[in-house]
Amino acid sequence: MNTKNTLLRNLPKVDLIVDELLAVNKHKACGAIVKSAIQDTLQSLRQAILAGTLRELPVDQKAWHALLNKAIQEKNLPNLKRVINGTGVVIHTNLGRSLLGPSTIKALQNAGACFTNLEFDISTGKRGSRYSLVEGIICELTGAEAALVVNNNAAAVLLSLNTLSFNKESIVSRGQLVEIGGSFRIPDVMSRSGACMVEVGATNRTHLFDYENAISAETGLLLKVHTSNFRVIGFTSEVSAEDLVALGRKHKIAVMEDLGSGSLIDLSSYGLPREPTVQEIVKAGVDVVTFSGDKLLGGPQAGIIVGKKDIIERIKRNPMNRALRIDKFTLASLESVLREYYDFDVALQTVPTLAMLTADSTFLKKKGLRVLRRLGGAGKCKDKIILGQTISRVGGGAMPEHGLDSWALVLAPRDYSASSLESWFRSLPVPLIIRIEDEKIIIDLRTILEDDISALVSILEQYLRKEYVG
């Protein structure tokens, strides 16, 4: 039996092993990564020895090399990695929001691997505008006169406010001063944009006369904000886009609406709540409408601004626009996703966010049965993994009060707490992210991709073999 001191003394010197490994393995990894992987490994061995959990060092040089090579390989893994989303939250901001379908991935590949006409007008041979590549499509789909795309919807709101209301008053309802995740708060964005916020109405009710009474010579904008992630229920009222537009026209003041998620399809026929579509808001006459590219639209991160031509032109000329512009990958993927919308039935199949949101619960149950079957017969593992009904969420701050009927794999670990199993799932090479409800693990099948199933089955096999205990 080795003592702790003997073990510590027998730990090799970093520099010696670096040279040895570089010579033996002809490592492509540069010396620095090799060195830091070795330092980390030796440090954790040292801690394990001191904690009394390690009583033997690797037996020979071969064993040492195997251990260290594994550490070096792990160092070379990307920090941004694939995870399995078992949360049932479709537009999960922390897990990357919307996914892109195969033809959009192809468009991204093309934009990355080939030269493109990003800012080159092929017909004239002169410099072109990157925005022109998607503006026409956005106008066709939304019915707007003009469009512009920036980095995200937060940027779209900031840029529009800065253009239309700098050093002027913007009138907004007290019921719409929303904070969404990631420290985006309407009052703060307004103040940073240079707009002076004038709040009107009460938290639950704002009337047209509230806006009208607040109009002055200093008013630059009437602003409407989608309350996205919260709802005021009960005795409530807000002013419609149409009424606000009529008021704006009367006083020659622009009207802006931040739609947040902004869907092009009315999803109420698929069991989701009725929300005004971008087309409807444009049709109501709102001068500027902003919405996200990666929420209900199901595209890349982007902020889409649509509206009246003269106003969009002013926004385009704002010097801040250059700082908020989108890159070629956003353009390529956004164009591809928008093209799916030329046929809504196609979009509902090929835009993953829409497909997941509208997947019916029988389909999800079948997906669960398939996983159980692959686990070697439902009978054998029935008492450990069962299929149960659950409720998924839209996410992305959209439709917060609405649950989607779904099915989940439910695990009730007997020997360990749900939270220790949850952290084991997170520690795996392809981490599995789940929900815990009543001390049970819920793996919601709505957000489990076809490509996730094999990895999920293998994780659940490890669970059934109780590998997490070790």
Ligand SMILES: *Cc1c(COP(=O)(O)O)cnc(C)c1O
């Ligand atoms: C999500 C959201 C934003 C911010 O959009 P990002 O694309 O995340 O920048 C702004 N306003 C509202 C109402 C939102 O829901």
